[in-house]
Amino acid sequence: MDTNNGNGQVTVGLDVGDKHVYACFLDSEGHIIEETRFAATATGLRRRFGGPDRYRVILEAGLHSPWMSRLLVELGQEVYIANPRRLRAIYLNENKSDRVDAEYLARIGRLDPSLLFPLRHRSAQTQADLALLRSRAALVKARATLINHVRGVVKSAGGRVPHCDARYFSRKAVVYLPAELLPALSPIIDTIGGLDASIHAYDGEIESMAKGRYPETELLRQVAGVGTITAVTFVLTVEDPTRFARCRSIGSYLGLRPRQDESGTIKRQLRITKAGDEALRTLLVQCSQYILGHFGPDTDLRRWGLHLAERGGKNGKKRAVVAVARKLSVLLLRLWMTGEVYEPLHNARLRGELSTA
Numbered sequence: 001m002d003t004n005n006g007n008g009q010v011t012v013g014l015d016v017g018d019k020h021v022y023a024c025f026l027d028s029e030g031h032i033i034e035e036t037r038f039a040a041t042a043t044g045l046r047r048r049f050g051g052p053d054r055y056r057v058i059l060e061a062g063l064h065s066p067w068m069s070r071l072l073v074e075l076g077q078e079v080y081i082a083n084p085r086r087l088r089a090i091y092l093n094e095n096k097s098d099r100v101d102a103e104y105l106a107r108i109g110r111l112d113p114s115l116l117f118p119l120r121h122r123s124a125q126t127q128a129d130l131a132l133l134r135s136r137a138a139l140v141k142a143r144a145t146l147i148n149h150v151r152g153v154v155k156s157a158g159g160r161v162p163h164c165d166a167r168y169f170s171r172k173a174v175v176y177l178p179a180e181l182l183p184a185l186s187p188i189i190d191t192i193g194g195l196d197a198s199i200h201a202y203d204g205e206i207e208s209m210a211k212g213r214y215p216e217t218e219l220l221r222q223v224a225g226v227g228t229i230t231a232v233t234f235v236l237t238v239e240d241p242t243r244f245a246r247c248r249s250i251g252s253y254l255g256l257r258p259r260q261d262e263s264g265t266i267k268r269q270l271r272i273t274k275a276g277d278e279a280l281r282t283l284l285v286q287c288s289q290y291i292l293g294h295f296g297p298d299t300d301l302r303r304w305g306l307h308l309a310e311r312g313g314k315n316g317k318k319r320a321v322v323a324v325a326r327k328l329s330v331l332l333l334r335l336w337m338t339g340e341v342y343e344p345l346h347n348a349r350l351r352g353e354l355s356t357a
Helices: 042-049 065-074 098-111 124-156 166-176 179-213 228-238 247-253 278-292 300-310 313-338 346-350
Strands: 011-016 020-026 032-039 056-060 078-082
Touching: 011 065, 011 098, 020 042, 020 098, 032 042, 032 098, 042 065, 056 065, 056 098, 065 078, 065 124, 078 098, 124 166, 124 179, 124 228, 124 278, 166 179, 179 228, 228 278, 228 313, 247 313, 278 300, 278 313, 300 313, 300 346
Parallel strands: 011 056, 056 078
Antiparallel strands: 011 020, 020 032
């Protein structure tokens, strides 16, 4: 097979499945020079790409793309991770198959890799640390589901479990369980208690991880409402704060920027893109809700958000929450990059709006 040695670059499109990878090789003129399939394992990749030949390899972001991309780079290949949200040409194809998808990836990558809107995967250590956060989030979600189940069953029997913090539910709910429901709900309560213990253990591990490997999270936690979970998730998701030319760009990166649909003088109000990391976006929105809530301390960010909510019309509060989340992401990135001490009422002080009493 002709390779890129003296004959132009060879581009390879990889359609990655759970068990197999289908590969399409294109020469510099766009002709198919090889189509093959091999096992979706490290051994399979090393056997096919571990030789002296160098390729431009295109694969779509997915469950296997992080480790595969790292291995391919280790083997000396030029790797691009295609953003699946931007590859409508593949998903709208009426003759979709593994072979066709691999060829599409190769042809787009050969023409112009920027058309792939390529992504950059995190390091193996970052991925492992994020897995810790994701596992905790999965347990929190499972606990919430079980708590809602208990509340619903008790309510359907004419009872009611008072509202309380999820961390104390397993201890307080037992008192309010009707006797006839004890056989059905006691095991659920015990399971919730077990989840409480596991979540608490995760919290300890994440706190230690933040202090040991990510001391920069302390800069982010200066902002009221931003705790260890949010700070660590932010640092691990962004990974490199210098990747943004402007701090404001992080709003678009996290999918907190409204979609745009302008035509002439018409400018429609649309929902946010939701293009970034869902877990971090959710945490930032939760922080925003705290900042704008009854217990949020007086800060420039809170004042700005409340003013936005007042003049925002019917959905003003919802839009303000998202806007504050977007502004919060910019603030956190700036604190991380500059190492500044956070001053909650900096803008108010400059405008002379602080009370001297």
